Amino acid sequence: MYELTVSVDFEAAHRIVDYPGKCDRLHGHNWLVEVTVAGQKLNELGMLIDFKELKAEVNQVINQLDHIYLNELEAFQVENPTAENIARYIYTALRKRPVLAQRVSVRKVKVWESPKSAVTYHEDDR
Template identity: 35%
Template sequence: MGRYFVTKEVRFCYGHRLLNHPGRCRHLHGHSVKAAVTASADRLDERGMVCDFGELKQAVAEFVKEKLDHTLLLHEADPLVPLLRAAGERFLALPEHPTAEVLARLIFEHVRAKGYPVVEVALWETDDSYACYREPFLRHASPEARQ
């Protein structure tokens, strides 16, 4: 039996640095990225959809706008954290290094927690490089679970 898939793309910008990176990524820099969130179901809801594109976009966008967009993402051990906190700057200190892989997982977890049958989030850090986070399919995701 086949499965249905829908994907919604969202674009945003963020800055970061990777403390343990041996190359240029150890320095502060920014990205203008695209995240592609894919939801899947083996049956369609009463509207004939896996989920509504607009509703899926809203679930992704609320997290991105609140936490990631135009935010400096740093590891919680980064020595800049206390300085940025004291200056009242917008930043997010993470317990993990703020890589594309970690951001894809964070978006995935947020959308899944909202009740959407997300199966993959791909995050393009550049035009030709992206990271994905996937988990096994939800077999009978209930459209009613979404709020």
């Protein structure tokens, strides 16, 4: 089994509605996202998936989050855009990408809200 990880970043603002502290106010982060995929079959070049191709697929999802107010996204109309929910949102969106679904399995998504605070989301079937 091989695991590959790529990192991408984005900037976005959010607020945590009903949070009992200053995170209830509008604020922004420089988010860092690490995506890990896994698989067993290497291609004719000896790669599971080209890092460039994987990063392009990840960026298709991340670009929807970049430089926006996350609370306005439909996905976050019902739940707060916490790091936990953002990680799950990215994970779910990546699992739906046809190129990834055909070649690798998305293992986990780690979202860094700050250099010292991160959350990892993965499904229980790991």
